[in-house]
Amino acid sequence: MLDGVRRFYDQDTEVKKRWYTRDGSKTVVYNSNFDLFSAPSANWRDTSYVNMAPKVPRADELPEACSDILIKYSGYIKKLGRSLFELLSEALGLKPNHLNDIGCSEGLAVLYHCYPACPEPELTLGATKHADYDFMTVLLQDHTGGLQILYENQWVDVPPVPGALVVNVGDLLQARYQSLISNDKFNSSQHRVLANRAGPRVSVACFFTTGLAPSSKRYGPIKELLSEDNPPRYRETTVKDYSLHYNAKGLGTTSALLDFRI
Numbered sequence: 001m002l003d004g005v006r007r008f009y010d011q012d013t014e015v016k017k018r019w020y021t022r023d024g025s026k027t028v029v030y031n032s033n034f035d036l037f038s039a040p041s042a043n044w045r046d047t048s049y050v051n052m053a054p055k056v057p058r059a060d061e062l063p064e065a066c067s068d069i070l071i072k073y074s075g076y077i078k079k080l081g082r083s084l085f086e087l088l089s090e091a092l093g094l095k096p097n098h099l100n101d102i103g104c105s106e107g108l109a110v111l112y113h114c115y116p117a118c119p120e121p122e123l124t125l126g127a128t129k130h131a132d133y134d135f136m137t138v139l140l141q142d143h144t145g146g147l148q149i150l151y152e153n154q155w156v157d158v159p160p161v162p163g164a165l166v167v168n169v170g171d172l173l174q175a176r177y178q179s180l181i182s183n184d185k186f187n188s189s190q191h192r193v194l195a196n197r198a199g200p201r202v203s204v205a206c207f208f209t210t211g212l213a214p215s216s217k218r219y220g221p222i223k224e225l226l227s228e229d230n231p232p233r234y235r236e237t238t239v240k241d242y243s244l245h246y247n248a249k250g251l252g253t254t255s256a257l258l259d260f261r262i
């Protein structure tokens with residue numbers, strides 16, 4: 001998968017230009033800084049993303065450099081995601097199918113990033129501190145390093161381990177303060193990526209979310225987890241409305257989730 005991402009970014013700008021857009025409804029979106037016009041500062045990275053579920057795009061709708069591997073890899077990640085949501089359901093004391101049944105594994109957006117070598121890495125970041133806007137993210141990083149997670153107020157390196165995946169719980173399932181649907185049962189962490197003199201670094205973040213696709217299903221704290229002592233802390237929202245809010249805010253501001261607290 002990482003080779004496929006390298007093949008994509010190694011192409012001439014003229015070839016990649018075909019995929020450039022800021023219109024999130026396109027099958028493939030390729031740009032730099034989705035929040036260029038809202039965030040306080042820009043990040044040292046390019047990103048391309050494609051929605052691989054619920055509808056799997058045809059290979060000819062995807063960049064040739066990585067179309068086959070995108071379809072194959074996202075199939076594996078979908079299966080892995082369903083198993084992880086079963087384990088997370090059990091951890092919440094719910095039936096194993098709960099999180100899958102309510103749609104947490106329905107949508108999958110694959111974001112493949114390229115962090116170019118940076119001549120002055122101390123002046124910028126590859127990715128500003130953030131939590132992901134989805135239910136859960138399965139991340140594959142190359143050997144370069146730079147990913148950090150905020151743990152007890154300190155930035156801790158997440159060193160690359162060949163073949164290992166990093167799993168982050170996203171805003172819709174969990175948050176720094178309290179979780180939206182798990183209503184504070186999980187604890188989460190914020191993460192960021194440092195810019196690096198070495199590079200380019202590539203990574204693939206698989207976001208379990210239907211993102212900006214039309215959605216009427218409303219998500220709020222899971223009823224089974226609520227009690228008099230544990231009242232709902234978030235108002236309900238749809239995946240689309242949350243994603244729109246997150247995109248409009250951009251990275252580097254306050255947590256988008258805080259705006260949904262009751």
Ligand SMILES: O=C(O)CCC(=O)C(=O)O
Pocket residue numbers: 111113127132139141147191193203204205
């Ligand atoms: O590139 C990485 O290691 C992290 C990417 C990330 O945080 C994201 O896509 O949300």
Ligand SMILES: [Fe+2]
Pocket residue numbers: 130131132191
């Ligand atoms: Fe992230």
